[in-house]
Structure formats: structure tokens, C-alpha cells
Amino acid sequence: MSNTKVLPLLEPEAPESVVPCCPPLTERPLTAGEAERTARMFKALGDPVRLRLFSQVASHEGGEACVCDISDVGVSQPTVSHHLKKLKEAGLLTSERRGTWVYYRVEPSVVAAMGQFLARVD
Amino acid sequence: MSNTKVLPLLEPEAPESVVPCCPPLTERPLTAGEAERTARMFKALGDPVRLRLFSQVASHEGGEACVCDISDVGVSQPTVSHHLKKLKEAGLLTSERRGTWVYYRVEPSVVAAMGQFLARVD
Numbered sequence: 001m002s003n004t005k006v007l008p009l010l011e012p013e014a015p016e017s018v019v020p021c022c023p024p025l026t027e028r029p030l031t032a033g034e035a036e037r038t039a040r041m042f043k044a045l046g047d048p049v050r051l052r053l054f055s056q057v058a059s060h061e062g063g064e065a066c067v068c069d070i071s072d073v074g075v076s077q078p079t080v081s082h083h084l085k086k087l088k089e090a091g092l093l094t095s096e097r098r099g100t101w102v103y104y105r106v107e108p109s110v111v112a113a114m115g116q117f118l119a120r121v122d
Numbered sequence: 123m124s125n126t127k128v129l130p131l132l133e134p135e136a137p138e139s140v141v142p143c144c145p146p147l148t149e150r151p152l153t154a155g156e157a158e159r160t161a162r163m164f165k166a167l168g169d170p171v172r173l174r175l176f177s178q179v180a181s182h183e184g185g186e187a188c189v190c191d192i193s194d195v196g197v198s199q200p201t202v203s204h205h206l207k208k209l210k211e212a213g214l215l216t217s218e219r220r221g222t223w224v225y226y227r228v229e230p231s232v233v234a235a236m237g238q239f240l241a242r243v244d
Contacts (some may be wrong), residue, residue, distance in 0.1 A: 025233070026185070030177040032196075035170040043168030047155070048161040053142075055152040063148070074154075106147070111240050119237030 021119050041114055046091035049073055050083045057084075057093060058106045066101035163236055168223050171195055172191035172205045179206075179215060182229045188223035 022034045030038065045051050052073050057065045070080050084104050087093045092111060093104045130164050135217050144156045152160065167173050179187045206226050209215045212235060215226045 009160045025177055025180040025228070027179075028181050030145065030170040030174050032170070032174065035174040035177070039168050039173045042164045042173065046161050046165030046168040051161045052152050052154070052157040055147055055150075055157070058147040059150050066196040113146070115239070116240030117237070118233050119241055 008095060017121055022113070024119075025117055038114070038117070041090050041110065044087050044092055047083070049075055049079075053080060053083050054087055054092065054106070057104050064103045064105040066103045112114060128194070140147050146241075147239055160236070161240070163212050163214060163232065166209050166214055169205070171197055171201075172209060175202060175205050176214065176228070177208055186225045186227040189226045190223055 022030055022038055045054060053070060056070055056073070057063075060069055067077055067080050067084070070077075073080065075083075084093065084095075084102075088095055088104070092107055094107050095102050097102050114122075144152055144160055164202060175192060178192055178195070179185075182191055189199055189202050189206070195202065197205075206215060206217075206224075210217055210222075210226070213230060216229050217224050217226050
């Protein structure tokens with residue numbers, strides 16, 4: 001008899017109901033639902049400290065960072081953790097716990113979709 | 123003798139100290155100053171009603187719209203005017219008065235810079 005066990009599948013940590021939105025800005029007006037979702041992401045980047053943290057994660061070696069890698073933003077470590085959580089809730093970062101630390105990484109599809117939404121203006 | 127007069131030069135209506143910012147997200151962390159400026163623009167788009175108005179202006183015929191062209195966002199005309207002004211203050215829209223109405227237009231350089239800031243993640 002085999003002693004292998006079926007391990008439960010681990011669901012990847014997905015942000016709640018974040019769909020990379022929307023049509024390019026000039027194509028048509030956003031619907032109320034699209035605007036609601038997208039505004040949530042823009043709002044998450046609408047705070048200077050949060051935006052600096054976001055750019056520290058994005059530009060860190062290997063494209064990921066933990067609280068232990070963040071420096072020079074002028075706020076305490078619990079505040080950094082709080083802001084990183086907010087960015088994750090908005091779907092802009094994903095996270096993975098490894099040992100003592102939670103590592104954050106930019107969610108490329110969501111951020112690229114925001115970029116495309118804005119980039120097509122002429 | 124000529125009766126021509128030298129007309130004063132009209133300064134174009136420029137948003138206050140808005141510089142299309144920043145390096146691509148993955149290149150290096152934003153400085154405090156860059157984050158301050160850029161967060162202001164993201165914050166302006168971080169409200170669902172304001173974001174819908176912004177997309178109505180961007181997708182309107184000719185790339186411009188006045189309050190008289192805006193419909194179906196569920197807020198009063200004075201509220202629409204207030205939001206359009208906020209978007210202008212953030213440097214995302216420019217405006218021009220023609221007759222009775224003020225016409226708003228997306229500022230392509232600023233919005234494209236925001237798009238590029240986000241688009242280079244991989």
C-alpha cells in the first residue's frame with residue numbers, strides 16, 4: 001500500500017475580484033462598474049508614501065521586496081506594512097510569505113492594464 | 123501713421139507646476155518630490171465619478187467636452203463642474219472658454235507619462 005497522501009491544492013493568493021480593466025481611455029466612456037474598480041486602483045496610488053513604496057517594490061532587485069527591504073520613506077515599519085496591504089487589496093501587489101517575511105511583488109497584468117488605459121491618448 | 127496696436131500675448135492656461143513625471147516604475151524608486159506630484163494625479167483619478175467624467179471627456183467627439191456634453195454620471199451639473207476643475211488642477215485636463223461654455227480636453231503629455239510610468243512592468 002502506498003503512503004502517499006493527496007495534498008490539498010493551494011490556491012494562489014489572488015486579490016479580491018480585481019479584473020484588469022478597461023478599454024483605452026479614448027474608445028468609450030467607462031461604465032459605472034468599470035469606473036468603480038479602476039478608481040480603487042488609482043486611489044491606492046494616490047498617496048505619496050504608498051506610491052514611493054510601490055516604486056520601491058517594483059524597482060527592487062528581483063522585482064520583489066519585503067518590509068525589511070524598505071527604507072527611507074519616513075514612516076514606521078507598521079505603517080509600511082499597512083500601506084503594502086492596501087496596495088495588495090487594490091490588486092496592484094501580490095504577496096508570498098517565506099520564512100519570517102512577506103514578500104511583495106507588482107502584479108504585472110493589472111498595472112500594465114492601467115498603463116494601457118492611459119497610454120492611448122493623442 | 124498706422125493704427126495697429128500691439129496686443130498683449132495671451133499665456134496659455136497651464137496647470138500649476140505639473141511636470142510630466144517620472145522614470146518607468148521598475149527603473150528606480152521615486153523621490154519624495156516625484157511621488158508627491160504623481161500621487162496628486164493618481165488621486166484625481168481615484169474617484170469613480172471623476173474617472174467617468176475623465177473618460178467621457180477623453181472619448182467625446184473631437185477629444186473635448188463641456189459640462190453641457192456630460193450626461194449619465196448621476197451627479198448635478200455644479201458637481202460635474204467641480205470635478206472637472208479638480209482634474210484640471212491635477213494637470214490632467216486643460217480648458218478653454220468658448221462663448222457660454224468651458225471646453226475641457228485631456229492633456230496628452232501628462233496622461234501619456236502616467237501611462238508609461240505604469241506600462242513597463244514585467
